[in-house]
Amino acid sequence: MNIPDPKMRATPVIRQLDQTTANRIAAGEVVERPASAVKELVENALDAGATRIQIAIEEGGKRLIRVTDDGCGMVPEDLPLALSRHATSKIDGSDLLAITSFGFRGEALPSLGAVGRLTITSRAAGAEGAVIAVTGGRLTPPRPAAANPGTVVELRDLFFATPARLKFLRTERAETQAVAEVLRRLALAQPHVGFALTADGREIFRADAEQGELFGALTLRVTRLMGSDFIDNALPMDAIRDGITLTGFAALPTYSRGAAVAQHLFVNGRPVRDKMLTGALRAGYMDVLASGRHPAAVLFLECDPQLVDVNVHPAKAEVRFRDPQSARGLLVGALRHAMAGAGHRASSTGGSATLAAFQPEPGRADADRPAADQPGTRTHDAQRPLLAWHGDRPSGAAIRAGLDMQMPAPGFRETPSARFDPVLDDAPALQDAPLGAARAQIHENYIIAQTPDGLIIVDQHAAHERLVYERLKAQAQASGIAAQALLIPEIVELSPSDADRILSIAADLAGLGLVVEPFGPGAIALREVPAMLTRLDGAALIRDILDDLADQGQSDRLQGRIDAVLSSMACHGSVRSGRRMTADEMNALLREMERTPRSGQCNHGRPTWVKLPLSDIERLFGRKG
Structure with missing residues (x-):
């Protein structure tokens, strides 16, 4: 048997992928599910200055996603460019830290056109309306069309060009709920914009535009979307540190949830799910929450765009602060200060639950009464006051x-x-x-x-x-x-990088009674521990x-x-x-x-x-x- 010499193997050929394949690969990062597509399209509408956005979906968004807005629209000659990869009106590329819009990558529309049947109908003020279509990456020229000012984006048969992705989607009900949650988060950040979601012909979410100044409109929007119970049991937040401003509402510890479903964090108006920020939220409630409970909060961090990088995640769901410890310290400190200032205050829902417990079930008052409490019955415990x-x-x-x-x-x-x-x-x-x-x-x-x-x-x-x-x-x-010195120091073997990391916070640990010292390369010595x-x-x-x-x-x-x-x-x-x-x-x-x-x-x-x-x-x- 002849064994081929590894040195004689053919060298792999490097190929340039065609544009359609590249767009489908990009769609795997940007468009994970129908809710991701809705997020990208609604954010485009917000960047266009829309004040009213209507969304219609069918079969959880798998069959149809239609987003209609009253924004600035596009002129006919810009439509083909909008479907080109890395084409955007949001930035000029000179400064990737000066981003004030939701979108800036220029990936969403070509990615959607690569995996579905996408049609865009748009009309700018003073221009004629036009429509353009792309199916599975194949683009057709724009043609004239009757249209109202604004844009209508219609996406049909999502992932028809990549059918394997359909197997990873959840049920229609779950996908519809995910779409509604995306809109809910965006609506919380944009109280002056009206949103409406229709699923299979039935309206399931609506948030009319609020009037008045920003904080008043935000309070009304939070009340409508989070419920009056939340706002009645929430602490207003208003703090600033190192150029970062924190506003919003954080619920009392006694108004908690069984999962982290009522936590909404925004950075410069952008909904984010950032590990550092959610960790800071947990730290702020560290010794006031029951085990297994999660805080409820709607919090907004605002800062100069130069202080935060939003270009660290394809879906723009994470951010990176130039000084993460400053942002974390602001969030933790403001939460603890607000809860300390609340003093003896507890959630009002406890009294409502108590009163509800007093309500007897009709016709069951006597039937459910213990035998010892029945008229004419006497027991030993009946004598106890x-x-x-x-x-x-x-x-x-x-x-x-x-x-x-x-x-x-x-x-x-x-x-x-x-x-x-x-x-x-x-x-x-x-x-x-x-x-x-x-x-x-x-x-x-x-x-x-x-x-x-x-x-x-x-x-x-x-x-x-x-x-x-x-x-x-x-x-x-x-x-x-108080610290207790160990009779024999405890030696902890670590990697050199881990040892350096622990020693970098040695002063903080010493303030808590834990004294560590270097002990050769890749090791530390514990000399004192909290008594x-x-x-x-x-x-x-x-x-x-x-x-x-x-x-x-x-x-x-x-x-x-x-x-x-x-x-x-x-x-x-x-x-x-x-x-x-x-x-x-x-x-x-x-x-x-x-x-x-x-x-x-x-x-x-x-x-x-x-x-x-x-x-x-x-x-x-x-x-x-």
Whole structure:
């Protein structure tokens, strides 16, 4: 058997791909699915100055995508050029960082024409209308056509020229939802533009143009698209740092979602899905969200185009800041400052859910009642009081000073049975406080407070846990994180580049109690660790931090572990469920909640209190219509 000599193999021939094949390859990057095609076409309409954009799709966009706008339009002689690769009116090529438009690559229309049947009908002001068509990359000359001012782009049979791509598309319903989500994101950034989406002849999305100045129009658009619940539970954002401005709305931690579906980030008006920005959003909510929950936000970053590069992704979905740490610091700092400024505020949806729980199912009130509660039934538990009212008034001086509420106050005594609490002299003044005046404690865990317009229900353990946690964090920040020197330094073997990366942030780690030093090429020595992290796997922590640095450029992992320990300490050091509290103790807790940042949610992201409006309570009893 003759074995061919590898040296005698034929040299591969280098071929120049034809334009149609090149456009189809480009379409694989630019046009992933029908939603991608809609995004490119709508962005072209926005760049043309359109104020009203109508989109029609059939079969999830696979059969038809039609985008009609009232923009500036095109003259007949420009139509063939618009279908040429890398032809655009958005930039002149002199400065790729001075980009103020959505599109600039000149790839979308030729890519769509290479994989589908594309027709463009357009008329510019003062010019005749014309139409041009391209099918699978084959272009036909433009011809005159009747047209309104603006442009109509019709794409039929998407991916008919590359049928293998059709196998990767999802169901018609899923593709239609993806198209609607693309329009929703673009509509959030363009409140003065009207959008309408029709799917198989049925209108499924509409956002009429808003009137008024920009922020007022944006607020109206966000309210319509995100819902009134979001805007009612959102914190307005307005911050600036190093030439970057942040505006928009970020929801309270207690108004969170089970997935990252309500996160909308924009850079210079462009919707983006950037890992650095989404990581900064998570960091801003780091110690206030429940596990598995995701924040809701609509945030806009504006800066000089020279400070951000949008030419890093074919679909323009990612950006790269000249100073990413400045952008990240602005986002994280503004979010934490806004939530600290919100104080004890919690989402209003908790009260609505509580009231809904009071509504009995028709005809099932008696059937669902436990046997112990049926008329004429007596059990041992029936003798246990539901409400524990406290009439004794101890001095409460230490309690009002915000000292340890875990220990019984002077004069405190257990209440063997329910009894009425006499009206306090300072009750009117306390009722006018944000969280009202304490009136009762039920099930030895929930405080009932009265306000002029409703009732407040407070989870005493969750609320005090947050108060103690914030106090511990403030103390740690003021005095620093105590470090414990290791008897024998732990040597961590790394690659030279990873070792340099860790040593570059050694000062930041030392501020958190983790002291690292170089230990020869490709190794570091852990000499001190945070004293509160008694069982620390130093090597694993270092590698986790390196992963964060590679993925996000920054790591909050060590701070997160320290916060988790402080949170655990706060949990064990707070007033426990089942402990009866005096009126002074309850009121002291309410007043401290009003003074403490982020007291509207516990350390695990759950609400610490809910409000029941008096008007809704009266409706429960039929006192108001």
